[in-house]
Structures are given as C-alpha cells and as structure tokens.
Amino acid sequence: MQILFIIISAITLVSAVLVVSVRNLFHAALYMMLSFLGVAALYALLESGFMAATQLLVYIGAISILVIFAIMMTRRLMQTTESPFNSQWGMSGFVSASLFVLIGAIVLQVYPLDPAVAGGAPPAEELVTNTVNQLGVAFTSADQLVLPFELASVLLLVALVGSIIIARPDVEAEVEDES
C-alpha cells in the first residue's frame, strides 16, 4: 500500500512538473491528464471510489477535453520553439511556493500529524462502505450542506445561461433574417 502510494504520488508530481516545463502544448495537456489520473488513483487508494470516478469524469472527461480543444484552436501550435520560462518565473515560483506553505500549514493545523493515526489504523468500516449515501444525505439535509449545494447549482445555471448568450448569433441579424 505504502509503495503504491509513493509510486502514484511520484507519477502525479512528476507529470505536474512536466505540464509546465514541456514545450509542446499538446503534450503538456497529456501530462495534465496523467496528473489528474494520479490524483484519481490517490482517491481510490483512500477508499473513496466516488471521488475517484468524479475526478475521472470531470477532470479528464470534461476539463481536459476543453483544454485540448482550446489548444487545438491555437495558431501555429506545432512550431512553438520558445522557452516555457519567461522573466517572471522566479516571482511566480515564489508565489506558488508560499501558497503551498500556507495551505500546508492550515491543513496541519486542522489535522495535526498524529503518530498514532499515521500508523495506519484503517477508517471504520461503515465510514468507508457507504460514502455515496452519506454524501447524498449530506447534500440534501437542511442542517448540513444543502445551501452550498444549491448555491453551486445556481452558479452553474448562471454559467450555462451566460455561455449561451455569448455563443448566440447577433439578435439584430436574426430579426432581419426573419422579416
């Protein structure tokens, strides 16, 4: 289990680094998918099958496809020779490193490293077996997550309507066409 975890994390991290360092944009997108796949495998390793499947469906099945479509619409993609680093790479590296430290500190504060837990006591059986049901109940019961869940759905609806308005052909031309 430990070895599997180390291998998967190594693949995830290495491909994440390759995403930003590789020159061919299309290959970068492929490495991004590999990185997403590694995260999905980590979820599966943590006995959270639903999260793993969601990761596959949303990040690889939808977001990566969108990214690849965007890349393919880019002009003169195959001939890119310039370096992926520009003059600001030091600055952005510093920002991301400090962000990592910040998030790491917060996570450690909320879930402190407990040697007793880190020893590998598996979570209780009833916690692991029915994660989907628990998630569903949590999303629909008023005292838990119903408000953020519904807010997220409204946000998605707004995004859908907005994208339709942007993609819609000119209304004036349409009217002219009808007459």
Add this chain to the structure above:
Amino acid sequence: MDLNTALRELRLLDYLRLLWGDAPWVEPVLDLISIITVSTFCLLIVIFLIWLERKVIARMQDRIGPNRVGGKFGLLQTVADVLKLLTKEAITPVGADWVAYNLAPFLIVMTALLMWAVMPFAPTWIGVDLNIAVFYVLSISSVSVVCLLLAGWGSNNKYALLGAFRAVAQLVSYEVPMVLSLIVPIILARSMSLIGISEAQVLPFALLVPVSAVIFYISALAETGRTPFDLLEAESEIVAGFHVEYGGMKFGMFFLAEFISTLFMSSLFATIYLGGYRFVLGELFNPNYTTGNLAGILIFFIKTFLVYFVFIWIRATFPRIRIDQMLNFNWKFLVPWTLVLVLVVALLDRLVADSGWTVRTLAHLSSNIVIALIALGFARRRAAREKLFEEEFGVAEEIARPMILGSDGHDDHEHDHETHGQPAPAHD
C-alpha cells in the same frame, strides 16, 4: 467442496481459494486469473461478433455472407481477417506525433476492457461489486473520448482531426441523455451497484420505465458510433474519420474497441433494464427461486445477445443521419424529454414508495406512456413544419440557415437569397 461441485456451480475461484489456503499471494493471483480470463474472453468473442454481424446483415439483405473460409458457414472468415491484420506492417506516418499516435489504440482498448470490471455475469461472477458501478462505467467511457482526440491529433492529418472533432461532439453530447436516463433505474433501485440494480428488479425495469430504456438504447447507439449514428466513420462519404491514418492492427484495435463496447452496452442494457442474470419467469412462478451461477450466466448471455441482435438489426435497416440532425435530435429532443422523465419519475417514486410493486409498476408505466405520447406529438409537429419548409424552398431548413460556428448575420442573408432564388423542385 470438491472439484465436481465447484465445476457444477461454476465457483472455481472458491475452490482454488480452499485449495491454496489463505497465503498472502493467493488473492492477487486469483484477481490476476479473473482479469486475464475476462479480458481474453472479451477480445476473443469479438471474432465471433464480427462474423455474426456480417452473417446476420447478409441474411437481412438477402445475401449469403461469408461462406468460403472454414466450412459451411464461413466460421473462420474473421479468424483469417484477424491474421491478415496482424501480419500487416505497423506504420507510423511521417510527421505524426509518435506518442499520441501509438498510445491512442492501446488506450481505447484498455478503456473498453476496464468497463467489464463491474459487470455481473452471474450472481457471484463479478469483478468488483462497486457501490458506484454505473458512475464508474460512465467515467471510464468518458475517458475514451480522450483517445479519439489523441488519435485525431496524433495523426497529423487535418481530416483525421476534423473527424475527431465530429466524434467528440457526438460522444460528449450523447453522454448527457445517457447519464440522465440511467438516473431513472438508479432512483427505482435506490442503488448504483449493478448487482443492487439487478436484485431490485422484481419486474425488469424495461417494463416499468420503457422510455428511459429506449433513450438509453439510442444514446448507447450513438456512444458506440453505430448506425444510424455512424457518421463518425461514414465509409461511403468520408473515408474513416479520426482513424483515417491508421492501418494494420492499429486500425484493428479501434475496430476491436468498438465491438467490445457495443457488447458491453448490450450487457449493460440487459443488466439494468432486463434484470441481468435473473430468470424473471422462474421467479414469478416460484417465489423461492434463486438463480444459480450456471443458469445465471446462460440467462445473462441470452439477454445480452438479444439486445446485441437488435444492434445488428438496426445497422442493417436504418439509414445514416446527418451531423446537424444528430445534434438537433440530441439537444432539442432527447435531453429535454429525459429531464422531464427524470423529474416525473423522481416525484412519482417518492409518492408511491410505500405501495406494492403492482401500484409502482402501473404508476411508472402510465406516466412513461403519457410522456412518450406528448414527446412524440411535439416531434411530429416539428417534423411537419420542417417538411413544409423543405417543400417550399427545396432544401432542408438546417442547411438553408446554418447556425453552426462562424455564421454571422451577413452570411445568413446571402444564403437566404440563394435559397429564395432556387426554383422549387418538381413534385412528381
């Protein structure tokens, strides 16, 4: 348990477990054996499926079909074809993206095989009984879209890339009604595990919610790219779509993946809507009847091949549809009506949750019939309007007024003039 009962009840893995004890290496080895068995079975049955398809279509079109290689029925025809494909040179075109070009055929076969992990062939014949099996299948099949893009892009051929775009457009859009129609049996069974869904079917769900079954079947046709949705590789119009640059066994692997996923979709339909390995007739007459492994696997394959036969039947009889018809049919007809269906079924099932199976069945069946009639009524009116337009201007509305990318007002105007100027076709 001795070898005899193990063979009779098809519980060889349990027998091996007894034989080998509980050493730490036993479970991984058994897993490996099952994985190799199922994958090899899926790969080999394709040879039979291709033969079956050619033979059945030939019979439907009043031909004989393959009849030379391998005796009377041409049984070895596909074996010969496979050998021919295997001996062909493996070519990578100049200028192709080597990694993407060669990765795509492997990945697409892998995704097609991975889906079988959750399929219950018989009560105890299942890879893993995931509690999110349906969701797992959908997420794996969404990964196969990536393979098409890899193939189209990696070939370094603009026609392959355009073909991949068409294919992705079709697969991504038909995923929506497929997911939505699968929600209906999940609501009815209160479970996403395929075993759970099979066990919940006192009556097959195809009798409870026929509309959901039909919508799933149509989107399965589109997801596997079969007639009438085979415009991805329309052999007689465009050459092959996204795999135009592939030859030999690399092409063969796309073919293989298509047949494996078609068989998988048939077995998924059989499991979710027809009760899978359960022998419904036996259960109706004898309440204590439980399906054993041998009967289960027989019933499972009979149902699967019945569904698969309909796939072939449709291929032999339906014409191919245009890309705009394909997209319109999905977004303007299937998706809205599936949403209506999901809402109605969810509300209704809440209302009749405590009643017996008869009330539940009748309620769902009648609501389904009402929805189907209303939807068909709308479709009929729309078709009549389109026919009027076509009779007046001699060209289909969708062709006359392209709403596809890049048509601004000016273009529309010019196009309109052209269609107006055209003489009306002679009606004779």
